[in-house]
Amino acid sequence: MRNAFSKHWFLIALTLALAVGFTFSSLLVPIAEAKWLSKFLLASVLFVMAFPLQTQVMIGTLARPWAAFLASAINMALLPVLAWCCMSLLSKDMAVGLVVAASVPSTLASGAVWTRRAGGNDAVAMLVTVITNLFCFAVTPAWLAALLGHAQTLDYKQMVFKLAVLVVLPMTIAQLLRQQKALGEWATAHKIQLSTYAQVGILTMVLIGAINSGNELKAAGISSALPLAEIAKMIAVVVALHLAVLFLGRAIANGVGLKRADQIAVAISGSQKTLMVGLSIAIEYFGGLAILPMVSYHIAQLFLDTIVADRWAKESADS
Numbered sequence: 001m002r003n004a005f006s007k008h009w010f011l012i013a014l015t016l017a018l019a020v021g022f023t024f025s026s027l028l029v030p031i032a033e034a035k036w037l038s039k040f041l042l043a044s045v046l047f048v049m050a051f052p053l054q055t056q057v058m059i060g061t062l063a064r065p066w067a068a069f070l071a072s073a074i075n076m077a078l079l080p081v082l083a084w085c086c087m088s089l090l091s092k093d094m095a096v097g098l099v100v101a102a103s104v105p106s107t108l109a110s111g112a113v114w115t116r117r118a119g120g121n122d123a124v125a126m127l128v129t130v131i132t133n134l135f136c137f138a139v140t141p142a143w144l145a146a147l148l149g150h151a152q153t154l155d156y157k158q159m160v161f162k163l164a165v166l167v168v169l170p171m172t173i174a175q176l177l178r179q180q181k182a183l184g185e186w187a188t189a190h191k192i193q194l195s196t197y198a199q200v201g202i203l204t205m206v207l208i209g210a211i212n213s214g215n216e217l218k219a220a221g222i223s224s225a226l227p228l229a230e231i232a233k234m235i236a237v238v239v240a241l242h243l244a245v246l247f248l249g250r251a252i253a254n255g256v257g258l259k260r261a262d263q264i265a266v267a268i269s270g271s272q273k274t275l276m277v278g279l280s281i282a283i284e285y286f287g288g289l290a291i292l293p294m295v296s297y298h299i300a301q302l303f304l305d306t307i308v309a310d311r312w313a314k315e316s317a318d319s
Contacts, residue, residue: 010199011299017203018295021210025218032211037204039166042280045201046133047170048194049108049276051187055175058130061123067253067262068127074249074270075106075132080143082245086237094234096148097282097290101297102241103143104278105132105167110302111269118309119316120264128269133171136277137163144281159285167277198276205279209291216287231292238296243304245271264312272301 021028031037061068083102087095106129116122132139141159178184187194250267258266278294 010203011302013203014206014295014299017207018210021207022214022217025211025214028207028211029215032208032215038208038280038283041201041205042276043166043170045198045276046108046167047174049198050133050171050174051178052191052194053108053126053130053175053178054188055178057123058127061127065127066256067121067124067258067266068131068269070253070256070258071106071124071128071249071266071270072131074245074252074266075128075273076103076135076139076143078248079103079241079245079271079273080147082241084147086241089237090234091230093287093289094230094293096286097293098234098237098241099147100144100282100286100290101238101273101278101294103140103147104273104281104294105129105136105140106269107272107274107301108133110305111272114272114305114309115265115268117306118264118268118312119261120268120312121259121261122265124262124265125269128265129274130171133274133277134168137168140277140281144285159281163277166280202275202279205276205283206291206295209279209283209295212283212287213289213291216289234293235296235300238293239300239304242271242297242300246305246308260316268305268309272305273297 080099080102083098086098089095090098106125108129111129112122112125115125137160140163141156144159145156174187178187246267249270250263253263253266273294275294275298278297279291282290282294
């Protein structure tokens with residue numbers, strides 16, 4: 001049991017954060033109303049996630065950048081369009097949350113890990129996270145304005161500025177600090193501790209989103225229990241969308257002649273999304289219920305990509 005908990009503690013804590021936030025939403029309002037907390041968490045988590053990334057490895061990958069460029073295009077162009085096509089299948093809040101989840105950048109954490117686990121080129125996955133996160137300050141608001149502008153009032157300039165300050169700036173500072181040898185070595189040596197802080201920050205953001213969601217349901221005269229039929233439909237759409245982009249990404253990479261290791265990197269990093277940025281946008285601009293597709297997408301990519309990665313790794317070993 002101890003091994004199972006250590007392996008899945010984050011998913012267990014994620015479930016608890018959602019349950020506590022929804023159940024005790026009225027009592028926990030002060031936490032959700034502390035706007036500075038969400039901003040601090042987003043900036044600090046992205047800083048500590050970018051700090052251990054080895055700049056030299058990513059620069060070396062630029063010698064053959066086509067796999068990373070293809071995965072970035074899939075992640076930041078194809079996925080939002082496919083999510084928009086699925087909006088009519090869901091209720092308004094869930095549909096909006098799906099587009100938010102699809103429009104944020106690739107994950108800073110699990111993309112490289114799962115790519116390596118599957119026998120892929122994890123340097124490509126690392127470069128994809130950097131490209132998509134550095135450009136998300138412009139790309140994400142543009143997609144949200146284009147796909148949701150008719151239904152949502154968005155302050156495009158404000159969102160661009162906030163993402164530049166809270167996403168791009170912390171990552172840039174982290175990489176600049178890495179150039180100091182002592183700091184770079186410290187970040188590499190403390191990668192596990194930094195990752196733990198990042199995960200705790202993500203859990204806190206999930207809690208804030210769940211509090212907002214619970215209060216919105218109560219304000220609308222709905223019981224604190226979630227509409228299970230709508231949740232089930234949303235999860236089905238999220239799973240289908242993720243798997244479609246995962247396998248389509250590999251097919252496209254194979255079609256343009258990339259090597260197997262690069263195909264795997266394109267498939268995984270092109271289909272994964274970062275939970276932290278999605279939570280921040282959903283909470284601040286669209287309301288608590290919009291976090292649910294983002295959380296569902298994150299859980300789906302953790303579980304599904306583990307299965308797919310192990311299968312691809314076995315295929316590589318057998319060939």
